[in-house]
Amino acid sequence: MLKENKHTSSNPFRIAVIGAGPAGIAAAVSAAAMGVEVDWFDKEQRPGGKLNDYHQLFPDREFADQILKDFSGKTEAIEIKKHFGTIVSSIEKVDGNYNLLSNKGIKGSYNAVIIAAGFDFFDARLKEEYGYGMYDHVITSPDLEKMLKTGQEKLKCNGSFPEAMAFVHCVGSRDQQIGINYCSRLCCITGIKQAIEIRELFPSCKVYNFYIDMRAFGSGYEELYRQAQEKYNVQFIRGRVSEASENQQKRIVLKAEDTLMSRPVKVTVDWLVLLVGMVPSCTMVDVENFSCTDQETGFYKQSNPLSGGGLSGQPGIFNAGACGGPMSIPEALASGRSAAMEVWQYLIKR
Amino acid sequence: MAGKDFGFATKAGRQIDLDQLDTTLADKIALAVNSWRACISCGSCTATCPAGVKFHLQLPTLNRAFQLGTDFCLELPTLNRAFQLGTASCLELATLKSCLLCGKCQLVCPRGIPTRYVSIQIMQKFKSNSHVAKGIPSV
Amino acid sequence: MSKYWKEYQKEIAEDNYFYVRSCIRQNFFPGAENLFIDILRNKLGKKVFEDADHTTCTGIGYHSDIVPLETTMTVVARQFALMKEKEYKNLAVSCVTSFGLYSEILDMWKHKPELKEKIAGYLSEATGRSFEVPENMVHASDILYKFRNEIAAIAKHKLVNRHTGEPLKIVDHIGCHYAKTFPERGVGGSEFPQVLTGLINAWGGQTVDYPERRHCCGFGFRNYLVQENRGYSISQSKIKLESMQPFEPDLMVANCPGCAMFLDRWQYTLEESEGTVYGAGGLKIPVVTHEELAGIVLGYDPWQIGLQTHQVPVEVLLDKIGIDYDPELKYADLKGNLIGDPQMINEHAC
Numbered sequence: 001m002l003k004e005n006k007h008t009s010s011n012p013f014r015i016a017v018i019g020a021g022p023a024g025i026a027a028a029v030s031a032a033a034m035g036v037e038v039d040w041f042d043k044e045q046r047p048g049g050k051l052n053d054y055h056q057l058f059p060d061r062e063f064a065d066q067i068l069k070d071f072s073g074k075t076e077a078i079e080i081k082k083h084f085g086t087i088v089s090s091i092e093k094v095d096g097n098y099n100l101l102s103n104k105g106i107k108g109s110y111n112a113v114i115i116a117a118g119f120d121f122f123d124a125r126l127k128e129e130y131g132y133g134m135y136d137h138v139i140t141s142p143d144l145e146k147m148l149k150t151g152q153e154k155l156k157c158n159g160s161f162p163e164a165m166a167f168v169h170c171v172g173s174r175d176q177q178i179g180i181n182y183c184s185r186l187c188c189i190t191g192i193k194q195a196i197e198i199r200e201l202f203p204s205c206k207v208y209n210f211y212i213d214m215r216a217f218g219s220g221y222e223e224l225y226r227q228a229q230e231k232y233n234v235q236f237i238r239g240r241v242s243e244a245s246e247n248q249q250k251r252i253v254l255k256a257e258d259t260l261m262s263r264p265v266k267v268t269v270d271w272l273v274l275l276v277g278m279v280p281s282c283t284m285v286d287v288e289n290f291s292c293t294d295q296e297t298g299f300y301k302q303s304n305p306l307s308g309g310g311l312s313g314q315p316g317i318f319n320a321g322a323c324g325g326p327m328s329i330p331e332a333l334a335s336g337r338s339a340a341m342e343v344w345q346y347l348i349k350r
Numbered sequence: 351m352a353g354k355d356f357g358f359a360t361k362a363g364r365q366i367d368l369d370q371l372d373t374t375l376a377d378k379i380a381l382a383v384n385s386w387r388a389c390i391s392c393g394s395c396t397a398t399c400p401a402g403v404k405f406h407l408q409l410p411t412l413n414r415a416f417q418l419g420t421d422f423c424l425e426l427p428t429l430n431r432a433f434q435l436g437t438a439s440c441l442e443l444a445t446l447k448s449c450l451l452c453g454k455c456q457l458v459c460p461r462g463i464p465t466r467y468v469s470i471q472i473m474q475k476f477k478s479n480s481h482v483a484k485g486i487p488s489v
Numbered sequence: 490m491s492k493y494w495k496e497y498q499k500e501i502a503e504d505n506y507f508y509v510r511s512c513i514r515q516n517f518f519p520g521a522e523n524l525f526i527d528i529l530r531n532k533l534g535k536k537v538f539e540d541a542d543h544t545t546c547t548g549i550g551y552h553s554d555i556v557p558l559e560t561t562m563t564v565v566a567r568q569f570a571l572m573k574e575k576e577y578k579n580l581a582v583s584c585v586t587s588f589g590l591y592s593e594i595l596d597m598w599k600h601k602p603e604l605k606e607k608i609a610g611y612l613s614e615a616t617g618r619s620f621e622v623p624e625n626m627v628h629a630s631d632i633l634y635k636f637r638n639e640i641a642a643i644a645k646h647k648l649v650n651r652h653t654g655e656p657l658k659i660v661d662h663i664g665c666h667y668a669k670t671f672p673e674r675g676v677g678g679s680e681f682p683q684v685l686t687g688l689i690n691a692w693g694g695q696t697v698d699y700p701e702r703r704h705c706c707g708f709g710f711r712n713y714l715v716q717e718n719r720g721y722s723i724s725q726s727k728i729k730l731e732s733m734q735p736f737e738p739d740l741m742v743a744n745c746p747g748c749a750m751f752l753d754r755w756q757y758t759l760e761e762s763e764g765t766v767y768g769a770g771g772l773k774i775p776v777v778t779h780e781e782l783a784g785i786v787l788g789y790d791p792w793q794i795g796l797q798t799h800q801v802p803v804e805v806l807l808d809k810i811g812i813d814y815d816p817e818l819k820y821a822d823l824k825g826n827l828i829g830d831p832q833m834i835n836e837h838a839c
């Protein structure tokens with residue numbers, strides 16, 4: 001297939017996009033489509049970001065691999081210079097342009113940079129009371145995604161399918177104990193989706209979701225929640241699990257309160273799934289002489305919470321996707337496209 | 351064996367043990383009105399229910415008890431067991447008899463649950479267990 | 490920011506301890522504290538000072554709403570003053586209640602220096618003394634933890650069943666006030682505390698992580714002072730006992746005087762009132778303190794260190810380990826004169 005290439009010497013704009021997750025893909029493809037020369041960086045060897053490890057996606061349960069295929073169709077159809085396996089550590093300003101410092105040396109000089117470095121999963125070991133890393137049958141939602149992707153056999157316990165499973169919402173979110181006050185927005189719907197998948201795979205397995213508030217904000221999310229209740233008989237219990245321990249059979253015993261019943265509850269499950277929140281990436285890119293992250297949350301800040309989406313406040317530096325805070329795939333894609341648009345505005349006005 | 355009296359004794363637990371739960375009754379009712387499971391305990395029904403304002407009728411609490419399968423008022427392990435034993439004097443259940451079948455609950459329910467029909471279903475289930483029927487009106 | 494459980498390590502002074510006894514431990518298990526001092530001085534060669542002017546910390550009175558906070562603080566300030574007068578900087582606390590109380594007071598003073606000033610004024614007015622806060626403050630079990638390997642090196646016995654060659658299955662119980670209020674002040678934090686499991690593992694035993702491991706023993710101060718309230722207390726111990734029963738532990742170790750007392754005595758009470766015992770083979774489960782456990786492995790004479798003051802007979806344990814003891818001398822005084830077995834009293838005294 002002939003690659004579309006609008007880049008000519010008469011169009012001298014050159015930018016860098018850091019990150020090849022959904023946001024970076026949208027930003028790189030959109031900017032290239034506008035005729036900008038794009039250098040594209042990711043620390044991994046392939047694009048797709050977190051989606052590479054997901055099984056099915058909410059709200060429609062589309063396979064992540066399918067979406068990734070659609071993405072690569074788009075990125076292959078246009079010329080973008082890929083620098084994969086490159087961990088960008090910081091950005092410095094030289095003569096009004098930007099250089100990127102990475103494990104592979106210095107690259108420059110770019111008229112603008114879009115940071116789309118994504119997020120990390122909350123490290124569940126920090127919530128000691130759930131025993132992640134201590135008990136074999138305590139896993140996180142991304143762990144479960146991988147298990148679902150690579151085969152349900154992995155979910156067998158002592159040779160048979162699980163009889164009961166529990167999901168704990170808000171692990172690493174909305175929690176003063178670990179200094180994280182924000183809501184990660186997508187863990188509720190992840191829990192709903194994964195609960196449904198488990199009920200489909202193992203119809204005799206009881207599934208409990210322990211939540212503080214149910215936040216199903218996106219399009220199609222509330223409908224999925226209702227389906228989980230009505231069609232799949234997932235038990236949503238309002239109350240936060242505050243202790244997990246292991247019994248002799250290596251099953252996990254949970255303690256919570258059903259706050260709607262005003263009663264403590266106890267349940268033994270084969271698997272405990274922690275719906276971990278989204279935290280700033282540990283490979284956040286520093287921008288020289290500029291504090292580009294929000295003091296409270298650690299995510300990249302926007303120049304204005306209402307109108308400054310994608311604008312870092314530093315001319316020429318833009319951000320897109322979940323590196324600016326918890327975001328869904330459609331939101332990350334939209335934010336990548338809009339960052340490309342902002343970059344274009346910036347470049348032509350320069 | 352009659353134990354020694356020390357002037358104090360261990361207390362019965364309040365913890366609902368979900369391992370023991372038996373949701374047969376909830377499943378039976380869900381067969382008739384599946385949307386009942388979609389209750390989100392918003393309380394709209396209780397707020398304007400004549401029996402809720404004057405008596406103890408709280409549909410969401412009753413719903414939770416059924417979903418979990420516990421007769422927590424009787425400290426019995428499961429509601430189903432209470433049903434079999436004919437001890438359906440659970441506060442929440444007994445309060446159903448104060449339902450006037452006015453239909454206001456159904457009118458206000460954001461989940462569109464035919465709550466009035468749920469009431470009838472529960473009462474009928476209990477009525478069919480004849481020795482439990484005491485105190486529950488026929489409909 | 491919170492830490493991983495493994496990173497909950499604390500500084501434990503090497504030597505030169507100002508040792509403060511526990512008012513209740515001296516009554517419950519009178520041999521334990523002398524044993525601790527003997528181990529430190531004569532087995533480990535440490536300098537330990539005891540002040541005859543030291544008093545109760547009033548912790549139990551304080552926790553039962555009998556002693557007002559400022560009075561308690563003044564009493565604690567007086568202990569610190571004694572330590573200053575004897576030129577010691579490292580406080581070693583025998584009791585978990587005291588340890589928790591001291592930690593809480595130090596924390597309050599840190600946040601409210603004016604409160605500390607006020608208490609200094611009270612102390613000076615009442616006694617003419619002045620105080621300094623300890624440079625290092627640890628619980629007695631922390632010190633044994635620090636020297637666990639040194640103790641293992643000179644131990645005469647291992648925590649191994651000599652008949653089967655298997656390590657003894659040992660349940661640890663950590664007093665709530667050791668680390669629940671200030672996890673950073675406890676070795677291993679509060680969810681996966683290591684302070685006693687460290688001893689058990691170093692001395693050849695096997696630890697048991699049972700579901701209610703973290704549950705309170707029920708001591709609870711006001712919950713046992715009045716007879717009518719004791720049902721609350723014993724109910725909590727019962728939860729623990731029921732939960733550990735399937736693991737068939739050989740022994741329980743507790744680092745708090747109250748916990749050791751109740752896990753021991755309530756087993757007797759439950760046997761008498763409900764006809765239930767929780768150990769294997771229709772026996773109750775022996776309970777010892779951290780000092781007594783050290784004394785056992787170091788080969789002290791069980792009756793010299795006061796193991797006969799436990800309600801649950803310890804002989805089963807001694808036999809399993811293979812410790813020589815003279816059954817005749819169980820109830821003898823220090824000179825070896827028999828003082829008669831304890832008699833059952835029909836009316837409970839208080």
Ligand SMILES: Cc1cc2nc3c(=O)[nH]c(=O)nc-3n(C[C@H](O)[C@H](O)[C@H](O)COP(=O)(O)OP(=O)(O)OC[C@H]3O[C@@H](n4cnc5c(N)ncnc54)[C@H](O)[C@@H]3O)c2cc1C
Binds near residue numbers: 018086088117121
């Ligand atoms: C358990 C879970 C399940 C989810 N499932 C769904 C779902 O079903 N549907 C949905 O809409 N959303 C879902 N989400 C949200 C989804 O993961 C995010 O919306 C999406 O990943 C955000 O895309 P992104 O490109 O901003 O970040 P990422 O996907 O995190 O991509 C960031 C990329 O940047 C790279 N990078 C990071 N730092 C550097 C650096 N310094 N140098 C170079 N490269 C770097 C990374 O390698 C990565 O490839 C889920 C989230 C969670 C937690």
Ligand code: SF4
Binds near residue numbers: 185215277
């Ligand atoms: S989305 Fe749900 S689970 Fe996630 S932090 Fe928000 S309320 Fe908690």
Ligand code: SF4
Binds near residue numbers: 398
């Ligand atoms: S139908 Fe019954 S439950 Fe519903 S509002 Fe009327 S009285 Fe209340």
Ligand code: SF4
Binds near residue numbers: 392458
């Ligand atoms: S109004 Fe409907 S959803 Fe709300 S509590 Fe009542 S039954 Fe449940």
Ligand code: SF4
């Ligand atoms: S008993 Fe409950 S309220 Fe009291 S300290 Fe313990 S956990 Fe807190």
